Amino acid sequence: MRNFFYFLVKHATFILFLVMETICGLLVFNYNDYHKSAFLSSSNAVCGVVYDAEEGVSQYFNLGSANRHLAAENVELRNRIALLEGKIKAMSDTVAEITLPDSLRKYNYIAAHVINSSTHRSRNYLTIDCGINSGVKRDMFVINGDGVVGLVSAVSAHYATILPIINTSMGLSVKLAGSNYRGQLKWDGVSPRKAMLEDLPEHAKVSVGDKIVTSGSSAFFPEGIMVGVVDEVGMDKNGGFYKLLIRLAVDFNSIYDVEIVENRQQAEQRLLEEISETDD
Amino acid sequence: MTNSSNIIKLLLIFVLCELTQLLIFNNLQISGFINPYVYILLILTMPFGTSSWLMMLVSFVLGIIIDIFCDTPGMHAGACVLIGYLRQYVLKYIAFRDEYKSDSFPTISIYGSVWYVKYALIMVSIHHVALFFIEQFDTIFFWPTLLRIVLSIVATMFFIIISQLFIRSKSSSFD
Numbered sequence: 001m002r003n004f005f006y007f008l009v010k011h012a013t014f015i016l017f018l019v020m021e022t023i024c025g026l027l028v029f030n031y032n033d034y035h036k037s038a039f040l041s042s043s044n045a046v047c048g049v050v051y052d053a054e055e056g057v058s059q060y061f062n063l064g065s066a067n068r069h070l071a072a073e074n075v076e077l078r079n080r081i082a083l084l085e086g087k088i089k090a091m092s093d094t095v096a097e098i099t100l101p102d103s104l105r106k107y108n109y110i111a112a113h114v115i116n117s118s119t120h121r122s123r124n125y126l127t128i129d130c131g132i133n134s135g136v137k138r139d140m141f142v143i144n145g146d147g148v149v150g151l152v153s154a155v156s157a158h159y160a161t162i163l164p165i166i167n168t169s170m171g172l173s174v175k176l177a178g179s180n181y182r183g184q185l186k187w188d189g190v191s192p193r194k195a196m197l198e199d200l201p202e203h204a205k206v207s208v209g210d211k212i213v214t215s216g217s218s219a220f221f222p223e224g225i226m227v228g229v230v231d232e233v234g235m236d237k238n239g240g241f242y243k244l245l246i247r248l249a250v251d252f253n254s255i256y257d258v259e260i261v262e263n264r265q266q267a268e269q270r271l272l273e274e275i276s277e278t279d280d
Numbered sequence: 281m282t283n284s285s286n287i288i289k290l291l292l293i294f295v296l297c298e299l300t301q302l303l304i305f306n307n308l309q310i311s312g313f314i315n316p317y318v319y320i321l322l323i324l325t326m327p328f329g330t331s332s333w334l335m336m337l338v339s340f341v342l343g344i345i346i347d348i349f350c351d352t353p354g355m356h357a358g359a360c361v362l363i364g365y366l367r368q369y370v371l372k373y374i375a376f377r378d379e380y381k382s383d384s385f386p387t388i389s390i391y392g393s394v395w396y397v398k399y400a401l402i403m404v405s406i407h408h409v410a411l412f413f414i415e416q417f418d419t420i421f422f423w424p425t426l427l428r429i430v431l432s433i434v435a436t437m438f439f440i441i442i443s444q445l446f447i448r449s450k451s452s453s454f455d
Binding site: 012013016017020021023024025026027028030041042044047050051054058116118120121122123125161189190 | 302303306307313315332333336340343347348349350351352353354355357358361362365414415416424
């Protein structure tokens with residue numbers, strides 16, 4: 001016993017070193033669990049305030065391009081409203097005027113700003129300036145004018161962390177626009193502008209420039225949201241499936257305005273999915 | 281120089297290192313391959329006589345704050361504790377012809393630029409190699425990671441040496 005204590009005292013520094021590295025190792029390997037806690041992620045209040053202050057200064061440098069982007073989006077939305085109004089007018093001759101109750105509105109949008117983002121790591125995260133107080137909850141999906149951004153992973157009162165599609169631990173079910181051929185979008189950690197699409201069956205017709213949209217097979221993302229376009233077509237080594245390189249619609253290097261989308265029927269959809277799973 | 285003024289000076293460097301890293305250097309993502317981590321300057325500038333346990337504790341706190349802001353729990357802290365622990369051996373390995381004075385700081389102005397570049401390069405290299413491999417351990421891209429490490433070491437060294445020029449001009453005007 002005395003020898004043991006002697007050993008401890010003699011190697012105290014090295015033992016402390018091992019203990020501290022073990023703590024760090026545990027933090028690293030339990031990575032995904034810690035991300036659910038707002039405290040250990042950048043959505044905690046202190047980080048939020050610091051990043052908010054930084055964004056307050058740096059946003060002025062991007063205002064020009066952000067404005068042009070929003071103006072372009074406005075024009076597109078106005079065009080779509082005009083198209084829909086035209087359709088409604090054409091239909092109103094045949095159908096009596098209908099008023100839709102608000103509860104039929106499936107999605108609710110919350111506008112937010114990205115106050116911190118990373119693009120060069122294999123596990124990237126974004127921090128936004130909206131939290132529980134603005135109605136943001138975990139697992140809500142996030143888009144911007146260009147397409148899919150990611151999912152909300154941790155929320156505090158005023159801030160939230162987003163798991164973007166350019167994070168190697170994120171998988172997204174997507175499909176070829178205008179068809180029902182589905183595949184899995186995976187980010188390989190190389191370029192923030194490109195991602196891989198796997199498991200798309202080889203009898204689907206794919207060519208460079210084809211649009212890839214969300215498949216809607218999970219309760220998180222609705223169907224048909226823009227993800228990107230096919231950049232390179234290749235085949236899986238084992239055959240039977242495509243291996244496509246996708247050019248992502250969202251530019252994560254200059255991301256600023258995002259919208260958090262609340263699926264008001266998500267609880268209902270997931271409850272149904274759980275019931276059918278337990279039935280199996 | 282009294283001990284308490286040293287502590288205040290080090291606390292100031294601590295805050296400065298964290299803030300410049302988070303607000304400036306983290307945003308310098310030149311082509312995505314150059315990510316300088318200049319905040320470890322604090323670990324480099326702790327006085328020679330600092331005990332190992334204090335060295336590791338300071339390194340851990342320094343790293344974990346960066347981790348929380350960057351959403352990388354444990355990664356920076358792990359790499360920092362490693363160089364915090366290894367610092368005593370690095371100092372011994374590149375020992376100057378005289379003994380180090382335990383209350384003095386390892387700066388370029390006291391021990392010369394050749395010694396300092398050697399010292400900083402070893403410490404920065406260990407930190408960056410450890411950090412980048414912990415960060416990318418689940419991806420299989422060895423060569424891009426290696427390129428990232430080398431370019432980032434060069435960038436970090438550049439900024440650390442520039443910071444030393446500031447310290448030198450300051451100390452010569454105050455001493």
